[in-house]
Amino acid sequence: MTPLDQVILFVVDLSALLAVYLIINVGLNVQEGITGIPNFGIVFAVAGGAYITGGLSTRIAVSLLGTQTNLDPIFDNISVLQLVNPILRSQPPTAIALLILFLIIGGIAGALMGLISSAPAVRLREDYLAITLLAFGEILNVIGIGYKPLIGGPIGVNVPDIFGWAGQYRFYAGTLVLLLVATAIFAYAGYLIKTPLGRTLKAIRDNETVARSLGKDITQYRTVSILLGSTLCGIGGSLWVLYSGAVTPTYARFDWTFLPWLMILLGGMGSSRGVLVGTVIFVALNKLIIYYKHAFVGILPFDIVWLNYILLGLITILILIYRPEGIVREKWTAPKQNLSAADKEVKAG
């Protein structure tokens, strides 16, 4: 591979990861940045989307494509996929349709996880909510490892080759689709902030008591926010599985709860631009560090990933102490006053 090829592959891979994290971070931002809900358990929704996609996609593909087989989609995963993948590779529209279907299912799974983990505490003080959400975040990996029929236990399963129709450009096609979905979701988030719903969510974040006195049903709005955010997290998890081609029960709190928090904290919570800035900076830096990690192997007597933990934990703490607003401070989104200058004069006069 030429150096140029290496660079391109690096950028493509980075863009895919960037897209997935952007989606998840927007999902977190809707909950924390906009509504002030400290969801320390978004890994639950991400893993939910990932597991559902991993666990059901092969089964769904088999039934929708009309493939005749007695093999089990989970336990005989490889063999079943050998029957399914050629069909997908030759019929791009079908593959895309399946992709959309899996995303919808992943989103629903995410929403469901969000609902389950928040329901007991959504009426209560934010400390209780935070603790509950965190506690639920730990559970899916345990079930995933233990309950084999779900995603095949510790080794996991593969998923249908959704991007196989692109042949050798599989990863480029995948990254492109991921970026498209991320852009759409990001655009939606920007739109949400400008709607009355977004405004009310922010009001609840800023001062819950006053919002209550102004007639806002806090529990209902919190639920909407959590459902929306969790749906996005589920879509992110689902996309990641489809892009990587497989799912394993390794959706850790570090990767899918802590890092998103770090990214939106870094960029600036609440503002869309902040989420983008934080995600881009972090993903790029982290990818670079990991890429050059092989230079450290042998020098350090331990896996560099642990150093990563320490470093990132320290950085987060430093941000919290010295620059908690993040890089991009939130801009107040004043609604367009639909009076032109001329109108204003007429009304004043």
Added chain:
Amino acid sequence: MGSLLEVKDVKRSFGSLRALDEVTLNVDEKTVTILIGPNGSGKTTLINVITGLQKPDEGHIYYGSTEITGWSPQQIYRTGIARTFQIPSMFGKLTVLENLLVAEKNHPGESFTKSLVRRLWAKHERDAVEKASKILQLLGLSEQSDMSASLVSGGQMKLVEIGRALMSDAKLYLLDEPVSGVNPTLAHEIFARIIRLREQYGITFFIVEHRLDIALQYVDYVNAMVSGRVIAAGPPEQVINDAKVIEAYLGG
């Protein structure tokens, strides 16, 4: 003129502290009534209990002929009762205009499904913005309209509080010290506007206020509270000359 708000034998304690000790009072429709009393007499607690932020231990509260005892703040607001806070509480990261817009009732744009289709809420939003802008103009806050609410002065925050109440189209306003920290000229202007609102729209005002020097000339009735009880109620001249009231203010 019938009674719009009736508070009957309301009690509320916090542990061993009896904040409200059998409070009974009436507020007649289309009047400007103020509630006076020394610090700690329970005035803000009474407002909190009426507006549902706290529940009474005993007693009843009626709005017109409906009993509203124990209703949630959301229900109370939707019924047509608005309140302001003694310590101005802004939505800090929203603009002054947005602070008012949040107070708008039944905005279709607040529902998730409707928010997705701009056409379903754009008109209501335009109308709300116009209404809010007019209110800001009334209060002299037009220049601060796009400023972050946390950056305006304390006195201006009080005005935003009032502006928010005005957005609600409420028929009963419970104002908690609306002009404390506001310069006398503006305070007089505010009370003058309160009178005008009463004339024009038939709004009823129940105001907790200390600045008797400013407020007294505008009010129809005065209620005096001490240690969680109402000790006097009636027209201003009658109440301020009441022996118990004088003792409470001078003796305390």
Added chain:
Amino acid sequence: MALVTLSTIVGWLTYSAFLSLMALGITLLYRTTKVANFAHASFVTVGAYVTYTSTITLSPNPYFGVPVAFVLVGVVAVLLFYAVLEPMRRRNSSTVMLMIATLSFDIIMLGVVNIHADYLTNAYVLPSRNVTLIGSDFKFMGQPGILFVALGTLVLCSAALYMLLNFTTLGIALRASMENSSLSEAIGINVSMMLAISWFIAGGLAGMAGALIPLWTQINPNVGTFLMASMFCASIVGGLEQIYGAVLGGLLLGLVDVVGTSVLCSLVGPWVALYEPVIPLLVLSATLIIAPRGLAGVRVRRGK
């Protein structure tokens, strides 16, 4: 009731002792610093590795590490307080920010423990993951010694804490700081130091719980994380507003978890054991829905 054997009861009491020790610290910190300490998990993990390391380097007695863990983890906790939380408190950081800070510290300690585990393996050519010291335990009256040590530690610590808080000047100052920090500050109490002391105690308690865990199960750098849902559940069940509720919370959760799983396994089948981690979540959810203030809250309401 052949469903519940003696060993189930032993398992329940031992597990509950751990949970109570951990929950005591969580509730204490919540009462003093008003923050849910998400680093508590790693406090426990550090304690576990102190014991394991001490059996390698200091003394083959598996209980030797307990006092060492108390001090070491106590110091770590104070470090978290002074280096991270105190500067943030002074800058008026919100509760959420404080929680993120404790979460970040947890991540840092996770890295440190993993590095230590790798170091142990490299330096001593010994496994350091999924290891246990159950075999080194003594037996008393036919039961594993850990039962008595764990329960004994819980009883001693609860008593010591009670005496400290109620009969010493320091304890009274601590309680004053808990109830009203600004007033305490005004009358000359060094609130910051009081908080630091509460962190030392809470960390020490968690460290001791962690130090005892290798005698009951396998440990690895995720042992604290694995228990996170349970320790917080125990704390909430007992009531976040009442320190001693943590002991009851630990007992109750332990009962439902250990005895409940055992009974269900006998009735339905051994596959139930797979879902044991779900139990604290169920108990937590039930508590929040029925009585969010926990057992302490229920008692208070009935008393009125």
